[in-house]
Amino acid sequence: MARINRVIDYIEKNLNEDITLEKIAQIACFSPFHFHRIFSTLTNETLNSFVQRLRIEKAARQLSNDKTVSISEIADKCGFGSVAHFSRTFRKYFGLTAKEFRETEKAIFFHRRFLL
Secondary structure, three states: OOHHHEEEEEEEEOOOOOHHHHHHHHHOOOOOHHHHHHHHHHHHHOHHHHHHHHHHHHHHHHHOOOOOOOHHHHHHHHHHHHHHHHHHHHHHHHHHHHHHHHEEEEEOOOOOOOOO
């Protein structure tokens, strides 16, 4: 479990970077195949789903907390390759656009886990 915790810490600190299965498996000292099986079993998510969820949750917090930063800048800081990809992912998770989310009185995080 310590190796998986090390990986999760790494992911949380490097969300804006390109995170590959090979790189993460190396950090955990497992083969990519073995790491993927262990990680999926422990988290009930694939590595890609986990990383995407953390990125979108980080973006949602930033949208709520700092209204001066542009949506495209937040998308970039959270590791999304394009604003279009960020927009599609955000709508998928929260059911509204990033702009609509930002304009709500108090944003509620409701996808899989509660943040606020």
